[in-house]
Structures are given as C-alpha cells and as structure tokens.
Amino acid sequence: AQSVAQPEDQVNVAEGNPLTVKCTYSVSGNPYLFWYVQYPNRGLQFLLKYITGDNLVKGSYGFEAEFNKSQTSFHLKKPSALVSDSALYFCAVRPSLNAGNNRKLIWGLGTSLAVNP
C-alpha cells in the first residue's frame, strides 16, 4: 500500500537553531512531493513542492526541503527557526501516474513543531 510517514509527532527546537521535520514515503513511480503548514485553528498553507530537477527545493518563509530518491525521503528544513514557525506541518505525496488529480494525494499525519524562545 502506498503511504507517507512523518515519524515524529512533535519536534522541539530552540529559536535560532536549525530545524528538520522528516517525511518518508512509499509510492509507485516518481512522486510529486509537497509540504503544507497549518497554524492553530486555520486551514493549510502551501510551503513548497518537488516535481523534478534540483533535489533541494526552496519555499516560503525560508523553508527548504531535500528530496532523496534512494532514501525515499523529503525532509523539511530551515537554517534558523523562529518562534512564529511553531505550527503543524504536513507532508503530502502524489504518484506521478496520477498527475492532474489531487484526489490521489496521500497525506502524512502531521508533525507539530514547537520553537522555544
């Protein structure tokens, strides 16, 4: 079965330190990979995506993610965390065979990021 795993329910980092939120996946073909962020009691916002090309993708708010095909991972990173980065982060994957169809998005369960001042 195709799946997306976010192995950490919660990540705690100190403000100013680098942060990593992990995502691994198991899907057929070459997937499209996405990260979304959700602030409390709000909808999700798109952060970044990987389709093809450079394995390091840059997105909104200083976030970036690294695609690793051999490890089937797409970890979210930021060099210096801010308290305002505290939120719930979702990884989502869509098999390339289902291009053009968001119905086939496979979601991780989310990772709660807490950045401490």
Add this chain to the structure above:
Amino acid sequence: DGGITQSPKYLFRKEGQNVTLSCEQNLNHDAMYWYRQDPGQGLRLIYYSQIVNDFQKGDIAEGYSVSREKKESFPLTVTSAQKNPTAFYLCASSTLGPNEKLFFGSGTQLSVL
C-alpha cells in the same frame, strides 16, 4: 482579495439534524475538495469535484453529501447518518494540471450538542 471562504467558523449539530457547511472560492479554480481533520489522523478526503455538476466520493463519503451547481461554490451537508461528525472540516480548491497546489479555507469546527 482572492481566496476560499468557509462559513460558519463554528457549528453545532443536534442529534438527527442535517447541517450544511459553506465553501466559496473566487480563484476561478475548477477543482474543489472537502477534507475532514481529526486530531492525530491527518486529512481524509470526503468528496471532490473537478467540474460543475459533477463530484466524486473520496475515502470517507458515508454520511455526507455535496453539490456543485456553481464553479465558485461547493457546500457540504453532514447528514444525520454521520454518527461521529465532530471534526474540523477543510475546503480546498486547485487548478487542474500535473503540479497544482491546494488552496485551503480557514475551516469549520463542527461539534455535536
């Protein structure tokens, strides 16, 4: 100001009652989606629509119904057949294409009285 508007923000349902959640978008997107979010369970797709007057069941459609009479609007009805309706409901929209991203509304928290 473009975006997706969900209303109401909070909704309470009595036993045996149907309730309707509103979702409107002015992004001219063809596709619209309803997700249910429960703590620790991520997002689960209820219904989606890629064109006016057509919609498809998602993974957890039982106890829900939708309509898509206008491109801008995709209301969700939570029927009395949905026995565990308490959740946060998210509406989203997107263009059609290989790499399109989802735009989300701010959500509706539905609770049972």
